[in-house]
């Protein structure tokens with residue numbers, strides 16, 4: 001029997017409870033799920049690709065063991081459709097939140113279909129509990145010292161806190177260096 005392989009691509013900067021929910025549901029409809037972490041340098045991600053991959057991998061360890069066994073996390077840098085073909089996927093899985101996602105996802109699915117009609121895009125509706133969660137707002141809230149624990153796992157929340165603490169430290173050091181009197185010039 002042919003194995004049904006699906007790719008769930010995204011930036012995952014960082015992985016939220018919404019992403020984790022889609023992963024858990026996607027794995028019910030495929031035999032094997034590849035979580036594709038896009039390098040996506042254009043989006044100016046907070047975490048490096050390797051870090052995002054590692055964070056997703058460590059989240060998988062906390063999922064149901066049988067499901068986790070069928071999931072693989074891989075970075076990718078090329079065209080999504082090429083990546084999908086490379087891993088032998090017959091479907092691309094995307095999560096769909098409110099109306100705002102629709103236009104972009106609709107275009108992307110349409111263009112991907114033109115690129116390769118053999119690979120179907122499948123949308124999973126975001127669960128009502130996670131509907132409003134986005135990595136972007138999680139980062140904004142975290143950076144301003146807000147509580148991100150309702151949106152991400154405690155491990156991801158810790159990572160974010162560490163990252164923002166080290167950024168703040170770096171900024172403070174730069175400010176001190178700027179303020180330091182010049183002894184020589």
Ligand code: ADP
Nearest residue numbers: 009010011012018019094095096126130131133
């Ligand atoms: P991208 O840059 O490809 O949009 P994201 O990491 O932001 O990467 O999102 C990856 C996928 O997960 C997208 O299909 C997005 O719609 C979906 N997604 C993001 N957040 C949620 C959420 N809270 N619930 C369901 N799906 C989500």
